[in-house]
Amino acid sequence: MAVAERKTDIGPPDFRQFLPPIIKKNYGTWAYHEILEPGVMVHVAESGDKLYTVRAGTPRLLSTVTIRAFAGLADKYCGGHLRWTSRHNVEFLLTDKSKIAALKEELHELGFPVGGTGNAISSIVHTQGWVHCHSSATDASGVVKAIMDELYPHFVNMNLPAKLRIAFACCLNMCGAVHCSDISVLGIHRKAPKIDHENLPKMCEIPTLVSSCPTGAIRPATIDGKQSVEVEEAQCMYCGNCYTVCPAMQINNAEADGISIWVGGKVSNARHEPMFSKLAIPFIPNNPPRWPEVVDAVVKLVNVYAENAQKHERMGEWIERIGWPRFFDITGIPFTKYHIDDFRHAGETYKRSTQLKH
Amino acid sequence: MSEKNRATPLLDELDKGPWPSFVKEIKKSAETNPMARDTLGQLERSFEDKISHWKHGGLVGVMGYGGGVIGRYSDLPEEFPEVAAFHTYRVNQPAGWFYTSEVLRTLCDIWERHGSGLTNMHGSTGDIIFLGSKTEALEPCFADLTAHGFDLGGSGSDVRTPSCCVGPGRCEWACYDTLDACNDITHSYQDELHRPAFPYKYKFKFSGCPNDCVASVARSDMSIIGTWKDDIQVDQEQVQKYAADGVDIRNEICRLCPTHCIQWDGKSLDIDNSECVKCMHCINVMPKALRPGKERGATILIGAKAPIIGGALLSAVFVPFLEMKPPYEDLKELAEAIWDFWGEYGKNRERVGEFIQRVGLGNFLEEIGLEPTPEMVAHPRTNPYIFFEDELEDEDQ
Numbered sequence: 001m002a003v004a005e006r007k008t009d010i011g012p013p014d015f016r017q018f019l020p021p022i023i024k025k026n027y028g029t030w031a032y033h034e035i036l037e038p039g040v041m042v043h044v045a046e047s048g049d050k051l052y053t054v055r056a057g058t059p060r061l062l063s064t065v066t067i068r069a070f071a072g073l074a075d076k077y078c079g080g081h082l083r084w085t086s087r088h089n090v091e092f093l094l095t096d097k098s099k100i101a102a103l104k105e106e107l108h109e110l111g112f113p114v115g116g117t118g119n120a121i122s123s124i125v126h127t128q129g130w131v132h133c134h135s136s137a138t139d140a141s142g143v144v145k146a147i148m149d150e151l152y153p154h155f156v157n158m159n160l161p162a163k164l165r166i167a168f169a170c171c172l173n174m175c176g177a178v179h180c181s182d183i184s185v186l187g188i189h190r191k192a193p194k195i196d197h198e199n200l201p202k203m204c205e206i207p208t209l210v211s212s213c214p215t216g217a218i219r220p221a222t223i224d225g226k227q228s229v230e231v232e233e234a235q236c237m238y239c240g241n242c243y244t245v246c247p248a249m250q251i252n253n254a255e256a257d258g259i260s261i262w263v264g265g266k267v268s269n270a271r272h273e274p275m276f277s278k279l280a281i282p283f284i285p286n287n288p289p290r291w292p293e294v295v296d297a298v299v300k301l302v303n304v305y306a307e308n309a310q311k312h313e314r315m316g317e318w319i320e321r322i323g324w325p326r327f328f329d330i331t332g333i334p335f336t337k338y339h340i341d342d343f344r345h346a347g348e349t350y351k352r353s354t355q356l357k358h
Numbered sequence: 359m360s361e362k363n364r365a366t367p368l369l370d371e372l373d374k375g376p377w378p379s380f381v382k383e384i385k386k387s388a389e390t391n392p393m394a395r396d397t398l399g400q401l402e403r404s405f406e407d408k409i410s411h412w413k414h415g416g417l418v419g420v421m422g423y424g425g426g427v428i429g430r431y432s433d434l435p436e437e438f439p440e441v442a443a444f445h446t447y448r449v450n451q452p453a454g455w456f457y458t459s460e461v462l463r464t465l466c467d468i469w470e471r472h473g474s475g476l477t478n479m480h481g482s483t484g485d486i487i488f489l490g491s492k493t494e495a496l497e498p499c500f501a502d503l504t505a506h507g508f509d510l511g512g513s514g515s516d517v518r519t520p521s522c523c524v525g526p527g528r529c530e531w532a533c534y535d536t537l538d539a540c541n542d543i544t545h546s547y548q549d550e551l552h553r554p555a556f557p558y559k560y561k562f563k564f565s566g567c568p569n570d571c572v573a574s575v576a577r578s579d580m581s582i583i584g585t586w587k588d589d590i591q592v593d594q595e596q597v598q599k600y601a602a603d604g605v606d607i608r609n610e611i612c613r614l615c616p617t618h619c620i621q622w623d624g625k626s627l628d629i630d631n632s633e634c635v636k637c638m639h640c641i642n643v644m645p646k647a648l649r650p651g652k653e654r655g656a657t658i659l660i661g662a663k664a665p666i667i668g669g670a671l672l673s674a675v676f677v678p679f680l681e682m683k684p685p686y687e688d689l690k691e692l693a694e695a696i697w698d699f700w701g702e703y704g705k706n707r708e709r710v711g712e713f714i715q716r717v718g719l720g721n722f723l724e725e726i727g728l729e730p731t732p733e734m735v736a737h738p739r740t741n742p743y744i745f746f747e748d749e750l751e752d753e754d755q
Binding site for chain 1: 368369371372374375376377378379380381382383384386387394397401404405407408409410411412413414415421422423430444446450451452453454455456457458459460461462463465466469470475476477478479480481482483484489490501504505507508509521523524526527528529530532535537541544545548549552568569570571572573574575576583610614615616635636637638639642643645646649664665666667668669670672705706707
C-alpha cells in the first residue's frame with residue numbers, strides 16, 4: 001500500500017455512534033437501578049425510561065464464531081446493541097422486559113451463564129498464561145476455568161456477605177489488578193534466571209540488563225572470554241524484570257514455577273479505603289490440566305469467608321476485624337517465615353502493640 | 359503437524375464443566391483456521407511440559423508506530439509452523455466497550471481475513487486483543503483496521519490505551535462524563551500513545567465514582583475518580599421503603615459509615631455532609647433513596663502500579679477536587695507537567711509512582727507547580743530528617 005494512502009493516528013471510533021437510542025436519550029440522567037435477579041438489572045432514567053441489562057460471563061478468550069453469535073443475539077433482542085464490562089462479562093442492553101427470559105435461555109443454550117451482579121463472584125480478571133505469554137509462571141485460562149467451574153454457583157447466585165472479586169496473573173508483572181482483589185491468584189517463579197552466555201552478548205545490552213535488577217544481583221562478568229553477566233542467586237527474588245529486558249535470562253522453570261494466593265484487597269472506597277491483597281499461601285505447584293490444589297484452596301477461602309463474614313463485609317474488612325492470627329487459625333493455612341515481609345519498608349507490617357486476642 | 363488436529367487429552371479436560379471454556383473457543387476457530395489449530399497443539403504441549411512455549415517478543419510493529427503490536431514467536435516452530443510468528447494487536451476499544459452487532463461483525467471479518475480468529479474481549483488494559491498474526495500480515499491488517507475506523511492501542515513506554523467505566527451511559531452515580539473524558543484524552547494524545555518516548559508506561563483510567571469499577575486507584579498512573587462536594591441527595595420516602603423492606607438502617611448504614619455521620623431515628627435519615635468522605639456505602643445499599651450530590655467532579659490520584667520493579671503502589675491524591683468539563687484543560691496541563699519532569703529525570707522502566715518516591719512527593723509537587731495540601735498524605739511525617747532549603751545559608755554569608 002502506498003504511504004500516501006496510509007491512515008494513522010485516527011484513534012478509537014467515537015463511542016457515541018454505538019450507543020443504543022435509549023442511552024442517547026437518557027445520557028447522564030439515570031435516576032436509580034435495581035438488580036431484578038442475578039445477572040439482570042434495570043436502570044431507570046429521570047424520564048421514566050427503563051433499560052434492562054442481561055450480564056453473562058465469558059472466558060475472555062473468544063473466537064470470532066462466538067462474537068458473531070453474541071452479535072446475532074444483540075440483533076434479535078437488543079436492536080443490535082451490547083457492551084463488555086471491565087471483568088470480561090458481556091452485557092446485552094434491552095428495552096423490552098418481556099424478552100429477557102428468552103435471551104437468558106439462548107445464552108444458557110450457548111453455554112454462557114447469566115449472573116455476576118450484587119453479592120456474587122463476577123468473572124475472574126486474568127492474563128494470557130501459556131496461551132500467549134513468554135514470562136508466565138503458570139497458565140491463566142486453564143486455572144481460571146477450573147476455579148470458576150467450582151465457584152459457578154456464586155456467579156449465578158447473590159448469597160455472599162458482599163461482592164467477592166478474584167483476579168489472576170500468571171507472573172509478577174500482573175497484567176491484571178491482582179494486587180488489590182479479595183482473592184488474588186498469582187503465578188510465581190522460584191529460581192534465579194538461567195543465563196544463555198552464548199547468546200547474551202548478541203541479544204542484550206549489558207548495562208541496561210545490570211540496571212534492570214531491583215536488588216543489584218546482576219553484575220557484569222566475562223565468561224569464556226565473552227562479555228556476559230553473573231547473578232548473585234542469594235539476592236534474586238525471581239521478579240523476572242531481567243528476562244523482560246533480556247531474553248537470554250530465562251526465568252521460566254517447569255519444576256520451580258507455580259502459584260501463590262493472596263487475600264483481602266479491594267479497590268472501591270466503600271466503607272474501608274482501598275487496600276492491597278496480602279499473602280495467604282506462598283506456593284502451590286503447577287498441576288495441569290485442572291490445578292486441583294489451587295481450586296481447593298480458593299474454594300475453601302470463599303467458604304470460610306461466606307460462613308464467617310458479616311453482611312456488607314469484604315474479605316479484607318472481615319480479616320481486619322477478626323485479625324490475621326484468627327484468619328490463619330480458622331482457614332488452617334500454615335503461617336511461615338515467607339508470610340513476613342522482607343522487602344523495602346517491611347517494618348511497617350510488623351505488629352507493634354499488645355492488642356492481641358488470646 | 360498443522361494439517362490435522364493433534365490429540366489434546368489434557369486440554370479436553372477443560373472442555374468440561376459449567377463455566378464457559380476457552381478450549382471450546384480455540385477449537386471453534388481451529389475448525390477453519392490453521393493458526394488456531396497450532397495454538398491448541400502448542401498449548402497442549404505447555405500443559406504436558408508445565409512451561410510456556412512462547413519466546414520473548416522481537417521488535418515488530420506497523421510502520422511509524424512504536425507500540426500496539428506485541429511480538430511473539432514459538433520456541434517449537436517446526437512442530438507448530440502456523441504459529442512460528444504469532445503477534446498480538448492491541449486494538450483501541452471504543453470508550454465504555456460499547457458496540458453494535460454491525461461493528462463487531464466488521465472486526466470479526468477483518469480478523470478472519472488476517473489472523474487466527476482468536477481474540478480477548480478484552481485485554482487487561484482494555485484493548486480489543488487480536489491474538490496471533492504472522493509478521494507479513496501486520497501491515498495489511500492495520501490498513502484494514504484503519505479503513506474501518508479502528509486504530510492500535512499502546513504498548514511499551516508510552517501512554518497506554520485509556521479506559522473508563524460505563525459512566526453516564528448507564529450509571530446514576532457517574533460524577534463526570536467518563537466516556538467523553540476517556541475518548542477525548544485518547545484522541546488528544548495519539549502521538550504519545552503510538553510513539554513511546556517516556557521512561558516507562560503511563561496509564562489513564564477514568565472511574566465515575568468512588569466505587570472505582572475500572573480499578574483506577576490500583577492500575578493507573580493517573581487515576582481520575584469521580585466524586586462530589588455538596589450534600590448527598592436523599593429521598594426520605596424511599597429510605598422508609600428500604601427500611602420497611604428489611605434494610606436494618608442503623609446496623610447496615612449508620613454503623614458501617616466510616617465517619618459515623620449518619621443518624622436514623624426510624625423516620626428520617628440525617629446526614630452530616632460536612633463529615634462525609636464520599637465512600638459510597640450508603641448510596642450502594644439504597645440506590646433508590648440516595649444519590650451523590652450535584653456539585654460533581656473528580657479526585658485526581660497519581661502513581662499506581664503492579665510490583666515490578668520497586669513494589670506495588672496505589673495512586674496518591676494530587677488534586678482533591680477537579681471539575682471535569684471538556685476540553686479537560688486542567689487535567690491535560692497536569693499530565694503534561696508530570697510527563698515533562700518524569701520524562702526528563704525518570705530512569706528507564708521507572709513508573710511515575712516510583713519516581714515520586716525517589717525524588718520525594720514534596721519536591722515533585724514543586725517541580726510540577728502544585729501546592730502541598732494535607733489531603734495528599736495519610737499523616738504528616740513522623741521522622742525529623744527534614745531537608746531544609748538554603749534560607750539559613752543566606753544569613754551566614
